[in-house]
Amino acid sequence: MKQKKFILSESEIPTQWYNIQADMPNKPLPPLNPQTRQPLGWEDLAHIFPTECCKQELNTTDRFIDIPEPVLEKYKFYRSTPLVRAYELEKALDTPAHIYFKNESTNPLGSHKVNSALAQCYYAKQEGTTNVTTETGAGQWGAALSYAARVFGLEAAVYQVKISMLQKPYRSSIMRTFGATVEGSPSMSTRAGKDIITKNPMHMGSLGTAISEAVELAITTPNCKYTLGSVLNHVALHQSIIGLEAEKQMEKAGEYPDTVIACFGGGSNFGGLAFPFMRHNILDGKRTEFIAAEPDSCPKLTRGRFEYDFGDEAGLTPLLPMYTLGHDFRPANIHAGGLRYHGAGMIVSQLIKDGLMHGVDIPQLETFEAGILFARTEGIIPAPESSHAIAATIREALKCKETGEEKVILFNLSGHGLIDMTAYDQYINGDLVNYHVSDEEIANNHFGVK
């Protein structure tokens, strides 16, 4: 019988994260102070983020960084996650490709997000923080952060994008079950939120608006730090556990990926899976192709500009060098709430510029078609975000069918869709549509300081 699943024993779980910044041919440009346009040091970020995270953010020298023992201990609650050969999907596609997926949906929070939530809360606790705050879209990050805060004895306040809160109410319930406070964003509880609502009372929120509110709360609350679920370099660092495990597991499977695919919102699950493999392209001459699958309604990788822009809608963050649609770009209300973000992380932006990876745009209906095929073959109902990776994988596998190539494709199943069933209902009932974004919608936005 063919082996379906590859798992690591507790002792095989990596004990260090991989920091791709050390190996990048061109380092990411530094974040800038919006007023002075001077590069920021870690000290300039430490009033917002836990100090250790700020140091990791700008660390371009250490290739490997030790995972603190208490974080590693919590990783062992749910790691390693399985690497799975998708035999049934291959059969349904009649493709010669070998399709593997890293199943980050098996942990009780439902997605990869907990890998960084645990690290950030640990560092926050270490420096005497009592409260953490964050934004969340679909709620995968918010759920993970709420759990991690509980683990390390912190109070958590989460701003959840309003449209996502309405689309998937169970995720707020999960956060509350772990003891967190949850507020729909834009809310009336912050100046940033009030300003956004005043301008547009019907604003349904985006990750950009929710970040503004959470950052404001962190800055104005004593002993409170802000945590972010994606975009930043230290988040990709923490998520590298995914790819480091997958590397060992692919070795057990006796294969090496020709193509690595993940969905793309800010880059956390993409970087997590891709970067450990990408280092072998940079250092060892491997020629793996890296594909980031984004919604065609939020096409920053393929149609954004590489600019210094704010990470949030209100302009409270430093200026970040990224592919962006403009910080006031308002993404359509697609169900993949985790991908509704205007900018790409700094590392990924540099890697795209340097031709080490590329993006593809997937329409919403194609992602649901892919998600349902995946559910009916592999038995797992994927998160709408992850279905972008599945759709991109199916495209590649069907190319292989045409060419006859036996490519090894590895994608990240970043989370399950059990809390997103309303979206599946709507798709099955024929009530979902595609939202293609026009050039004008992008051109009218603001990039950086006005």
Add this chain to the structure above:
Amino acid sequence: MKQKKFILSESEIPTQWYNIQADMPNKPLPPLNPQTRQPLGWEDLAHIFPTECCKQELNTTDRFIDIPEPVLEKYKFYRSTPLVRAYELEKALDTPAHIYFKNESTNPLGSHKVNSALAQCYYAKQEGTTNVTTETGAGQWGAALSYAARVFGLEAAVYQVKISMLQKPYRSSIMRTFGATVEGSPSMSTRAGKDIITKNPMHMGSLGTAISEAVELAITTPNCKYTLGSVLNHVALHQSIIGLEAEKQMEKAGEYPDTVIACFGGGSNFGGLAFPFMRHNILDGKRTEFIAAEPDSCPKLTRGRFEYDFGDEAGLTPLLPMYTLGHDFRPANIHAGGLRYHGAGMIVSQLIKDGLMHGVDIPQLETFEAGILFARTEGIIPAPESSHAIAATIREALKCKETGEEKVILFNLSGHGLIDMTAYDQYINGDLVNYHVSDEEIANNHFGVK
């Protein structure tokens, strides 16, 4: 660092199920024909159930039965499931007890139910069946059956208890995503359903009513077989994979359970975990205590009668020898929909009579308190059904705290509660209550043929 999780490699997954009927000191009494009161042979059941299941149902001689290769192959999608040491829960309870749980919530369907769904659908397909039908309460079984039917190319029709459908709508969406037809029960689509609705238009359903409808559909539809998620002997057989794995995993942990606990509806997850360990009580002089945790609103194990009774409300099934509250007992609308059943399986009923195990009754609020403590310590939001096992475990662990005993307690986490978040919301908001059943409510019911 202490080992948290014990997993088996694919090659260590058991390839046979364990049939406790072969080892029972007193075999279960046979099912009877309600008209003639004569014992039924497997041929008499085969118009309802897949033939192989009927044979397994009455097999009192073979201790081990081979798992068919195609079923084993699908088991490897999600098995082995982890055995986990609940260090954080132990710490929160300040107990010297060693608490382990078998985590059956890690598969993509969310509970142990898929273990038997795959087997039943495989056997149905083997004999040329095209359609399967079933009942479901909370929907864990219905979801598993819908997936398994898809795997083996069968059409599935599921009758879901109406109150559960309203309480957790996402479960019906999951079934539909796998391609099944879902109907709320009692429905107007069967004679049994119509009769129940005519008598009581506001009837919110129970497993007993849904079974009546599904059995009627199976009997009146060509090439259609009925499948059941619990109660019957062959279901407990298929679920024995849980305990057989746990046995190997406890060995890896270097311990053996003093106490084995599972929640109890019809007996599928209880039997699955308990029976493989119970055989060592019967054969090898072990003295493990076996505790079945039922809702105090549905107390058949502790306050039911041992009688021949129908398995369904309308009286379409054979007469089964069981501890029962009467086949027209109407359980309160608790959130643990999977435990709202009037009778206990035949094997368990005999084992209770013989003093090999016993039941405990847990009020609804205690189960939610336990569930939230478990979520906040071990990170997993449990199904309301499984929270009964957790509550019983906590009671035992607190006894150990008083006596100082270092008992090894093993319980089954039969499923996660991610689709049950409405129930957690209600608990957190203070809107849930206990439903203690009165003696009169039991006395007024019907047992067996009127």
